[in-house]
Amino acid sequence: xxxxxxxxxxxxxxxxxxxxxxxxxxxxxxxxxxxxxxxxxxxxxxxxxxxxxxxxxxxxxxxxxxxxxxxxxxxxxxxxxxxxxxxxxxxxxxxxxxxxxxxxxxxxxxxxxxxxxxxxxxxxxxxxxxxxxxxxxxxxxxxxxxxxxxxxxxxxxxxxxxxxxxxxxxxxxxxxxxxxxxxxxxxxxxxxxxxxxxxxxxxxxxxxxxxxxxxxxxxxxxxxxxxxxxxxxxxxx
Numbered sequence: 001x002x003x004x005x006x007x008x009x010x011x012x013x014x015x016x017x018x019x020x021x022x023x024x025x026x027x028x029x030x031x032x033x034x035x036x037x038x039x040x041x042x043x044x045x046x047x048x049x050x051x052x053x054x055x056x057x058x059x060x061x062x063x064x065x066x067x068x069x070x071x072x073x074x075x076x077x078x079x080x081x082x083x084x085x086x087x088x089x090x091x092x093x094x095x096x097x098x099x100x101x102x103x104x105x106x107x108x109x110x111x112x113x114x115x116x117x118x119x120x121x122x123x124x125x126x127x128x129x130x131x132x133x134x135x136x137x138x139x140x141x142x143x144x145x146x147x148x149x150x151x152x153x154x155x156x157x158x159x160x161x162x163x164x165x166x167x168x169x170x171x172x173x174x175x176x177x178x179x180x181x182x183x184x185x186x187x188x189x190x191x192x193x194x195x196x197x198x199x200x201x202x203x204x205x206x207x208x209x210x211x212x213x214x215x216x217x218x219x220x221x222x223x224x225x226x227x228x229x230x231x232x233x234x235x236x237x
Contacts, residue, residue, distance in 0.1 A: 045077035076107035151211040161207035171199030
């Protein structure tokens with residue numbers, strides 16, 4: 001039997017999580033089969049996200065956090081959040097709490113390539129069991145070389161590129177969202193920041209690939225945007 005399980009906070013199986021098992025695949029290594037996915041506090045994975053995830057930042061408001069473990073060794077992390085302010089509007093008639101964003105997913109480089117798809121598979125099964133959300137949303141950043149290959153492999157739908165985003169370069173190599181700048185300095189206006197000695201400038205980043213996974217099939221018709229063919233495959237994740 002596959003040992004890949006989802007565990008509750010502090011390692012104890014919760015009733016909603018019991019029975020979430022991923023059947024073994026013939027080509028899956030024992031290392032991947034023995035991974036466990038545990039609900040954890042944000043503090044448990046904060047440092048590893050900051051150090052290892054390409055964005056080097058932990059989301060400010062986390063809905064659910066998970067650690068991916070090989071034995072007792074933390075080998076990855078996943079974070080679900082509310083996401084962008086109007087992200088939930090991807091569904092007609094949805095309330096903000098009905099759409100969750102997979103805002104961070106990181107796995108150690110020494111894990112086999114199929115580890116990501118198996119971890120996402122576990123997270124999807126758990127989300128379906130708990131019935132907290134109607135839809136999951138995630139983004140793949142082409143500026144970082146990401147095209148969303150892992151989402152295609154696990155059955156997500158592609159909705160095309162999102163709108164360009166405005167970020168702030170704080171002049172020291174730190175690129176942050178305007179909301180982050182406001183939280184740090186009480187302002188995100190370029191003129192104000194410069195007057196306080198921060199050499200800030202505005203950056204416009206291209207839109208990201210948008211992928212969705214409909215957890216409740218009855219809500220499939222509520223998607224506002226047409227499902228599109230996947231973008232051209234590349235060597236990125």
